[in-house]
Amino acid sequence: MSATGRYALEDTADYVIVGTGAGGATAARVLSEAGLSVIMLEEGPRLSPEQRALGLLDAMSQSVRDLGTLATHSSAPFPLLLGRVVGGSTAINSGIVWRLPDDVRADFVERFGLGELLEERELERVFSQIERELEIEAVDASVQGGNARLMRDGAQALGLTGRIIRRNAKRCEGSARCLQGCPRGARQSMDVSYVPFAERHGARLYDRARVERVSVAQGRACGVEGQLLDADDQPRGRFRALATRGVIVAAGAIYTPLLLWQSGLRGRVGENFQAHPGAAVVGRFGERVGMGFGATQAYEVPLHAEGLKLESLSLPPELLAARLPGAGEEFQRRLRQLDYFAQWAAVVRMGARGRVRPARFGRGVRVTYEPTEQDFARIKRGLTLIVRMMFAAGAEEVYPGIASLPEVFTRPEQAALIESARVQRRDVHLMASHHFGTAAASANPALGVVGADLQCHDLPGLYVMDASALPTNLGVNPQHSIMALAFRGAERLANQSARGRAAA
Amino acid sequence: MTRWELSWAKQLLGAFAPSGGPGLAPLAGEVDYESAFVRMRRHATPLAALGLRVALWMAALAPLWLWGRLATVSKLAIERRSELLRQLLSHRTFAVRELTLLLKLAATMALLGTPSVRARSGYDSVQAVAVVESNVRVKLPVLGQRPANDGNAVLAPAGDEPRFDREERTG
Numbered sequence: 054m055s056a057t058g059r060y061a062l063e064d065t066a067d068y069v070i071v072g073t074g075a076g077g078a079t080a081a082r083v084l085s086e087a088g089l090s091v092i093m094l095e096e097g098p099r100l101s102p103e104q105r106a107l108g109l110l111d112a113m114s115q116s117v118r119d120l121g122t123l124a125t126h127s128s129a130p131f132p133l134l135l136g137r138v139v140g141g142s143t144a145i146n147s148g149i150v151w152r153l154p155d156d157v158r159a160d161f162v163e164r165f166g167l168g169e170l171l172e173e174r175e176l177e178r179v180f181s182q183i184e185r186e187l188e189i190e191a192v193d194a195s196v197q198g199g200n201a202r203l204m205r206d207g208a209q210a211l212g213l214t215g216r217i218i219r220r221n222a223k224r225c226e227g228s229a230r231c232l233q234g235c236p237r238g239a240r241q242s243m244d245v246s247y248v249p250f251a252e253r254h255g256a257r258l259y260d261r262a263r264v265e266r267v268s269v270a271q272g273r274a275c276g277v278e279g280q281l282l283d284a285d286d287q288p289r290g291r292f293r294a295l296a297t298r299g300v301i302v303a304a305g306a307i308y309t310p311l312l313l314w315q316s317g318l319r320g321r322v323g324e325n326f327q328a329h330p331g332a333a334v335v336g337r338f339g340e341r342v343g344m345g346f347g348a349t350q351a352y353e354v355p356l357h358a359e360g361l362k363l364e365s366l367s368l369p370p371e372l373l374a375a376r377l378p379g380a381g382e383e384f385q386r387r388l389r390q391l392d393y394f395a396q397w398a399a400v401v402r403m404g405a406r407g408r409v410r411p412a413r414f415g416r417g418v419r420v421t422y423e424p425t426e427q428d429f430a431r432i433k434r435g436l437t438l439i440v441r442m443m444f445a446a447g448a449e450e451v452y453p454g455i456a457s458l459p460e461v462f463t464r465p466e467q468a469a470l471i472e473s474a475r476v477q478r479r480d481v482h483l484m485a486s487h488h489f490g491t492a493a494a495s496a497n498p499a500l501g502v503v504g505a506d507l508q509c510h511d512l513p514g515l516y517v518m519d520a521s522a523l524p525t526n527l528g529v530n531p532q533h534s535i536m537a538l539a540f541r542g543a544e545r546l547a548n549q550s551a552r553g554r555a556a557a
Numbered sequence: 558m559t560r561w562e563l564s565w566a567k568q569l570l571g572a573f574a575p576s577g578g579p580g581l582a583p584l585a586g587e588v589d590y591e592s593a594f595v596r597m598r599r600h601a602t603p604l605a606a607l608g609l610r611v612a613l614w615m616a617a618l619a620p621l622w623l624w625g626r627l628a629t630v631s632k633l634a635i636e637r638r639s640e641l642l643r644q645l646l647s648h649r650t651f652a653v654r655e656l657t658l659l660l661k662l663a664a665t666m667a668l669l670g671t672p673s674v675r676a677r678s679g680y681d682s683v684q685a686v687a688v689v690e691s692n693v694r695v696k697l698p699v700l701g702q703r704p705a706n707d708g709n710a711v712l713a714p715a716g717d718e719p720r721f722d723r724e725e726r727t728g
Binding site for chain 1: 572573574601604606664669679681
């Protein structure tokens with residue numbers, strides 16, 4: 054209990070970091086190594102690899118926010134997946150690593166004035182360092198698995214250029230459980246890499262601590278306060294974390310703007326929400342595919358110029374089963390063949406812009422987002438390609454998952470139906486796990502929430518270091534770019550402190 | 558939730574893959590559908606929790622509004638319940654399809670979250686084969702190459718695109 058008796062927990066550090074995902078953990082890693090004191094706050098629990106559940110309901114209850122049921126507010130709502138666990142979404146993703154594409158970097162520099170933050174040689178240095186530390190490499194041949202192998206066959210048959218995915222999981226044993234949390238600790242998500250690194254350098258982690266607002270004193274962010282939670286997510290007392298140098302918010306592109314909004318910030322906070330929604334196709338093959346073994350994602354076909362990326366995506370059996378057509382006898386016969394299915398997804402760099410706001414009733418958040426006609430055309434193009442690839446790879450039947458079309462395709466020519474006018478937005482199931490832009494970085498305050506130093510234009514001492522600060526979506530998996538952004542931003546803070554100490 | 562709602566949950570979720578059916582079928586009482594449904598509601602957003610409940614009522618009363626038959630799902634034989642769910646899953650109205658899909662997701666979470674059913678599904682069998690293979694094989698590291706997977710896995714030639722070990726892994 055604090056001296057005042059108001060808080061069950063009170064602590065002070067140079068920097069308080071909200072969130073332990075790609076952005077927050079990376080910032081903690083840099084600042085703690087520089088000798089600065091750091092407090093890390095995470096709303097979800099800390100789980101060891103051994104605590105990761107096999108069953109999907111158990112696993113998602115542990116580590117996925119709202120069990121993946123947070124959905125867009127749109128004409129055809131779709132789910133937005135995000136982690137709520139130490140390590141954030143890095144603890145439940147496939148660990149795919151892509152550097153910031155050159156064309157996107159050039160756009161950030163030209164339109165948003167981020168030239169210094171994203172200086173080319175500095176970015177190269179930071180990317181290389183992260184790749185070294187997290188042991189990034191292409192998925193090893195021994196754990197690529199049948200799902201990825203078939204996708205490669207399909208891509209080659211259609212003359213598409215694909216590649217083995219590069220990930221942060223060098224010691225992957227192919228448990229196919231990335232989405233539940235790696236049970237071996239092989240994937241270098243933040244909970245097994247930069248969070249413990251920061252702790253070894255003196256950072257303090259408080260899990261099950263939900264931050265509710267940023268505290269302000271004399272016009273400057275000076276800490277945060279919120280609620281400590283028990284194992285059932287029930288409040289067990291309030292806490293306060295004070296920051297002598299600054300507060301870094303890295304709660305993701307949906308919860309960062311919510312926290313800023315709850316702290317009284319307005320302007321462009323929560324505007325400009327962008328995403329990479331995707332849809333998937335399942336195919337049944339005459340041979341065993343073995344989706345239950347291998348890296349969850351191991352093969353991809355990047356079509357960056359088209360704003361599209363195709364990926365192999367192995368599913369836990371619970372989700373795969375829900376994706377198979379029907380109910381009753383026919384469904385049960387398909388369940389008996391779970392080992393014979395492959396699934397590939399089409400992920401789109403959508404042009405749509407949405408908005409994040411507090412929910413109108415009760416707690417929570419409201420994400421308004423409506424894909425454009427062009428976005429949906431890209432989805433249809435991606436699904437068409439996948440259906441063709443599946444038949445080319447030997448699929449006996451393909452389930453496009455489109456309500457207005459036959460449940461089962463048995464001939465490759467049926468792929469053409471997907472791009473026909475009869476397929477409407479409401480006929481396709483989308484899902485999005487990459488979110489961006491809701492506290493965008495821009496040297497011009499009219500275009501962003503934070504400046505080129507990632508400090509809030511309207512509140513000194515408050516920094517945003519996560520996907521919210523990326524001014525647009527990227528067209529590639531964002532984890533690596535988020536980490537590089539946070540690395541650069543935190544290095545700048547560390548250098549400022551070092552200069553301050555030297556001057557003193 | 559009321560007792561009859563829990564009963565509907567059990568009847569509806571159990572009708573996706575009924576006991577005694579062909580293919581992968583649970584034994585009677587083997588899967589705890591009510592508990593999975595309650596857990597999903599507890600962890601979902603308030604809106605999704607409401608959606609799950611609405612889905613239950615919608616499907617339970619579907620014999621009336623879909624077929625014009627004065628009955629709830631409780632009065633239907635198990636095959637008719639499955640038929641009802643099939644029709645709801647392909648219904649022309651987006652909300653009906655989506656709400657039924659939520660029920661299907663709860664059903665598959667319960668079904669394949671039951672260890673004995675999952676074991677019978679064969680989903681993990683390839684992994685078991687792969688683990689045995691990787692344990693029995695001994696590969697000597699080659700100079701200049703890093704052993705992948707603790708030295709037990711097949712090494713891809715340096716500079717080449719990683720190979721797929723289809724035959725060895727998927728049998």
